[in-house]
Amino acid sequence: MNAPRTTERHPLHTFGQPVLDRRQTRVKAAWIGIWLIFLASPVRDLVEGGHGTAATVLGALGLTAFVGCYLALVFRYTTRVHEWRVVYVTFTVLLVLAVALALGMGSAWLGLFVYAAVSAGAVLPMRRAVWAIPAVTVTMMAIGMRDTGAADLFPGLGVTTLLVGFAMTGVRQLIRTTVELRQARATVAQLAANEERLRLARDLHDLLGHSLSLITLKSELAGRMLPAHPDRAARQVADIEQVSRQALVDVREAVTGYRRPTLAGQLAGARTALAAAGVAADVPLEAPGPGPAPDEEREAALAWALREAVTNVVRHSGARHCAVTLTRRQTLAGPVLELAVEDDGMGPAPGAGHGSGHGNGHGNGLTGLTERLEAVGGTLDAGPGSGGRKGFRVAARVPLGPDGGGQPEPAAAASPGVLGSSA
Template identity: 60%
Template sequence: MACTKEYEDRADRGFPEIAKRPESRGQKVVKALWISIWLFYLSAPVTDLVSGGHGLGARLLGGVGLAAFVAWYLVLIFRTIPQMAVRRVLLSLAVLSTQATVLSLSLGREWLVLFVYVSISSGVALPGEISRWTVPGATALMTATAFVVPGGDAYLAGLLIPALMGGFAMVGIRAMIRTTIELREARATVAQLAANEERLRMARDLHDLLGHSLSLITLKSELAGRMLPGQPEAAAQQVADIERVSRQALVDVREAVSGYRRPTLPGELAGARTALAAAGVVAELPAGPADDLPEELSEEAESALAWSLREAVTNVVRHSGAKRCAVTLTGRQTLAGRFVELTVADDGSGGPAAPAGNGLTGLTERLEAVGGSLSAGPAGKTGFRLVARIPLGSDS
C-alpha cells in the first residue's frame, strides 16, 4: 500500500493542476469552475425542458434524468486519476450512455448533445488504447439514436465534429500529461546520473591531489623531526617546504572544486622531482616534455598523463621503498598507430600483491576517457612499472 501511495503521489506531481485529483479547497474550486464551463452546452436540453411543450410528468422525469446524468458525469471527470480501475470507468460510461440514449429517445433531438459529454468523458477517463475505440463508439451510438429520434438527423451534423474532436482532444491531452510525467522522471534520472558522475570525478580529483601533497608533507615532517635536534636550519627549511606544499595543496583543491584545474606535464615533472628528492629517491626524469610530445596531443590527453605521473610518483614515495625511479615520456609509431607512452619504473619492493586501489582505478578511468590504457605491475624480481598509453590516431 505504501508503494502504491508513493507511485500515485509521484504521478500526480507530474500532472497539471486541472488533471490532478483535487486535494485542497482551492484546487477543488478551480477544477469545478473549469469543468462547469463546458456544461454551457447543456442549454439546449434545459431550454427544451422549460419551453419544449412537454407535460409535467415528462419535465419532472427529464429534470431528474438530466441532474443524474450531470452528477454522474461530474463524479467521473472530477475524481478520475491515472490509477482508477478501467472496469469502473467503463461501467460509468455505460451508465452515461444509457442515460443519454433514454433521454434522447424520450424527450427529443435536443438531448443528443449528451452524447458529446459521453465521448469527452471517455477520452478523459480511459487510456488511449481503449478510448480510441470508445470515442468513435459513443459517436456511432449518437448517430444511430439521431436517426431514430424525430428530426435528429438535422442536429447530427452539428454534433458529430464536437463528439469526435472533443473526445480525441481529451485523448491527446491525457497522452501529453503522461508524456510530461515520463519526461520529468527521465530528467530526474539524468540529473541523478550527472550528479553521481560529478561526485565520482570530484572524489578522483581530490584523491589524486591530496594523496600526493599529503605524502610529501608527511615525508618532510619526518625529515624535519629527525633534523630538529642537531640541524635546526635544515629542519626550518623542511618546515618552510611543508608550508609551501600545504598552501599549494589548498590552491589545488579549490581549483579542482571549481572545475578549472588542468594539470600539465611540465608542472608534474617538477613536482615529481621535488617529491622524489625529499624521499631520498634518485630520480631519472626527462629534461622537459616539449621536445618529446607530439603537437597533436590534446589538453585532455596531457592532463590524463599528468595525473598518471602524479599517482605513480606518489606510490613510489609512499609504498615502494625504492632507491631509484626512472620516468620516460616518448611518442611511438607502431603497426596499430601512433601513441604517446609514459613509463614510471622503480627498483623497490613493489608492495604486497593487492587489488587496484582508488588511485589506479581513477587513472584507468581518466585514460579510458581519452581512448588510452593503463598497465601496472611488478617489473622483474624487484621493482614496479606503470605504463600509460594514449593513441594519437593513424597518420593521414
C-alpha cells in the first residue's frame, strides 16, 4: 500500500505571509542568514588583516551592529511597515556603519554596501529606493577609489551593488503583491460565503415562510373550533398535516440541491487541495463551452468523480504533478464529456487489477463512482498513466444531450473543446 501523502504546508508556502510560529521563524532566518556568507571578506580581514587590538575590537563591534541592523530591516519590514521612522533610522545607522567601517578598516569592507543596497531595495518606498540605491553605489565607489581605480571597481562590486539593490525592489514588490492577492482571495471567499448564506436564507424564507404562516393560522382556527365543532377542527388538522408534509418535501428537495456538487466548484476545490498538498496542478477553470452540457445529475456524477480522484492523488499517490482535463468527444452513441485526472505518482499497487485505485483498499471508492456514473449512463476507466507513463489515470465519461444516448464508448479523437493539458 502506498504511504499516505501529508497535506501539511511546506514552510516556503508561506511566501508573502508573516511568520506565525517558531518553525517558520527559523526557516525565514535561515533563508535571510545564508546571504551573510558574503561577509567572509570583512571577517577574514578582522582575523588576518594585521589590525591593532583596538581596531579589531571596534571592527567586530561595528560589524555585529551592522548585521543586527540589516537583519532587523529585512526580517521585520519586508512584508509590511508600520513605523517608517524606525525604518529610516535603522537604515541610516546601517549606512553610517558601512561608511565608517569601510573608511576605517579598508577596501575589504566595501561589500557592506551591497547589504545597504539590498536593505534600501527591500524596505524603502519605491520612489526613495530608486535614489537610495545609486547613492549607496556612488558612496561605495568614492570610498573604494582610494585604493582601487574606478575602471576596476565599478564593473565588479559597483555593478553588483546596483543590480542586487534593484533586484530586491522587484522581490519586495512580488512579496507585497502576494500579500495583497492573499488578502483579496480571503475577501472574495468571505463575500462568497456571505452571498451563499443570504441565498440560503432567502430560499428558506420562500420555502417555509408561507407554509409555517398557514400552519400557524390553521392551528389557531382548529383551537377555536374545539370542542364545539370537532369535524371542522379535524379538517383544519388534516390541512395542517398536508401543508407540513409538502413543506418537508420542499425542504428535502432544497437540501438535495445544496448538497449536489457542481463541476465548477469541484474544479476550484481540486486546485486548492492539490496546491495545499504541494502537487503542481494543471486544472481548467471551468467546464467546456459552448455546446451541449450535461444535466445536473450527470454533472454531479462527474463532480463526485473529480473529488474522489483528487483525494486519491493527495492522500495516496505521492505525485509531484497532476493534470485534469475536460474533453468533448463524439462517439457512436453520441457526444460525451470526459473528465480525466492523471498524476505522475506511484501508480496502482503491484498486482492490482483494472480500476483498483492507487493501492489496496481504494477499490470501494472507484466502485462506488462506477455505479454512480452507470446510473446516469456514464462509464469510468482507471489504470496506469496514458502512453505507458508512470502514474495513475482516472477517466469518467457522461453522455451529453437530453437523452444520454446509453452507454458511451471511448473515442480516439477529441473535439477542440479541451480545457486542460498535461504541460
